[in-house]
Amino acid sequence: MQHQKKKIIFWGTPNFAAFILEKLISQGYCPQALITTSDKPVGKEKFLNSPATKKIAQKYNLPVWQFDNLKNESVLKTLVDLKPDIFIIAAYGLIIPQEILKIPVQGCLNVHPSLLPRYRGASPIQAAILNNDKKTGTTIMLMDEKVDHGPIISQKKLKIKPGETTPSLTKKLALLSADLLIKILPLWLENKIKTRPQKHKKATFTRQIKKIHGQIFWYKPAQQIIQMWRAYQPWPGIYTFFKGKMLKIIDLEILKIKHSFVPGQVFLTPDKNLAVACSKNAIILKKVHLEGKNPVKGIDFFNGHREIIKQIL
RNA sequence: CGCGGGGUAGAGCAAUGGCAGCUCGUCAGGCCCAUAACCUGAAGGUUGGGGGUUCGAAUCCCCUCCCCGCAA
Numbered sequence: 001m002q003h004q005k006k007k008i009i010f011w012g013t014p015n016f017a018a019f020i021l022e023k024l025i026s027q028g029y030c031p032q033a034l035i036t037t038s039d040k041p042v043g044k045e046k047f048l049n050s051p052a053t054k055k056i057a058q059k060y061n062l063p064v065w066q067f068d069n070l071k072n073e074s075v076l077k078t079l080v081d082l083k084p085d086i087f088i089i090a091a092y093g094l095i096i097p098q099e100i101l102k103i104p105v106q107g108c109l110n111v112h113p114s115l116l117p118r119y120r121g122a123s124p125i126q127a128a129i130l131n132n133d134k135k136t137g138t139t140i141m142l143m144d145e146k147v148d149h150g151p152i153i154s155q156k157k158l159k160i161k162p163g164e165t166t167p168s169l170t171k172k173l174a175l176l177s178a179d180l181l182i183k184i185l186p187l188w189l190e191n192k193i194k195t196r197p198q199k200h201k202k203a204t205f206t207r208q209i210k211k212i213h214g215q216i217f218w219y220k221p222a223q224q225i226i227q228m229w230r231a232y233q234p235w236p237g238i239y240t241f242f243k244g245k246m247l248k249i250i251d252l253e254i255l256k257i258k259h260s261f262v263p264g265q266v267f268l269t270p271d272k273n274l275a276v277a278c279s280k281n282a283i284i285l286k287k288v289h290l291e292g293k294n295p296v297k298g299i300d301f302f303n304g305h306r307e308i309i310k311q312i313l
Numbered sequence: 314c315g316c317g318g319g320g321u322a323g324a325g326c327a328a329u330g331g332c333a334g335c336u337c338g339u340c341a342g343g344c345c346c347a348u349a350a351c352c353u354g355a356a357g358g359u360u361g362g363g364g365g366u367u368c369g370a371a372u373c374c375c376c377u378c379c380c381c382g383c384a385a
Binding site: 294297 | 318324325336337349380381382
């Protein structure tokens with residue numbers, strides 16, 4: 001087991017990385033250390049929340065380094081002193097400077113959950129769902145000077161099932177990525193894999209998702225709003241405004257109907273469901289969450305806010 | 314002390330100093346070939362808890378417990 005003598009350092013932060021890390025460990029490819037970002041205060045109680053990968057690392061007693069700023073000498077020195085053979089990077093959260101990428105003798109592998117060169121950047125999984133793609137996949141590539149730009153080592157496709165959400169697809173892609181990684185890693189470490197460059201002209205890009213992206217525009221077709229809802233779980237979710245307050249839509253359903261309402265107009269279906277008209281079809285609000293209140297069923301919300309009918313959101 | 318909203322009947326919400334109400338649900342009865350429809354009636358409250366101001370507090374003040382949004 002020659003590869004186990006190699007020093008692997010794993011970089012990653014959220015769930016996607018955590019699934020991969022755990023699978024690597026369980027399959028006998030335990031890294032020497034985890035590098036992730038710092039604990040972030042979360043919620044009103046402002047307690048610190050560790051990255052998902054850190055929790056896994058602690059479970060297996062892996063050493064953990066947490067860096068938020070990679071552009072200083074002490075970080076560089078720490079990493080050089082580890083004398084790593086290879087870095088495996090999966091959703092770290094920050095762009096890693098060139099000087100650091102040059103450290104490991106066998107390069108830096110990046111796990112990216114899309115079929116590169118499609119969907120480079122920060123939100124490939126959400127983009128695939130948002131665009132109603134029928135398939136996506138994962139790519140393992142050798143990192144170079146540009147983000148998600150390096151030559152491809154291996155790729156694997158995955159069908160997107162109807163109703164797939166970001167959390168469910170994230171998990172599937174992570175497990176797929178881990179399998180692929182385990183398969184190619186020993187070969188890579190023995191220099192038995194050739195890379196192939198990406199077709200850069202076909203590249204598309206995705207950006208970091210912000211709260212504002214979750215706002216619903218009712219002039220869009222209902223189908224598209226459903227895809228937003230699937231893509232933007234668990235955060236930022238999708239929301240609209242009612243009486244100046246944010247109304248999150250926790251659960252919804254498409255209502256296939258020909259109607260003459262204005263997009264955004266609220267109405268009640270014959271079987272007593274609260275619904276909002278879109279440019280095509282409509283959305284049934286099964287569960288909503290008004291800012292400052294508890295989440296409630298659509299019908300309960302209607303009982304307390306009868307004036308919502310005929311209003312335009 | 315990061316900013317903000319809320320706690321009222323089983324559920325969702327009104328009532329901002331003067332008789333605690335609305336919609337839904339529940340129960341009883343009625344109507345109907347029938348129904349998640351409709352009609353009549355009923356039950357269901359220590360207004361989260363404690364203290365204060367007042368002739369009088371869900372409402373104003375102080376304390377406390379709980380829930381939630383923003384921010385990530």
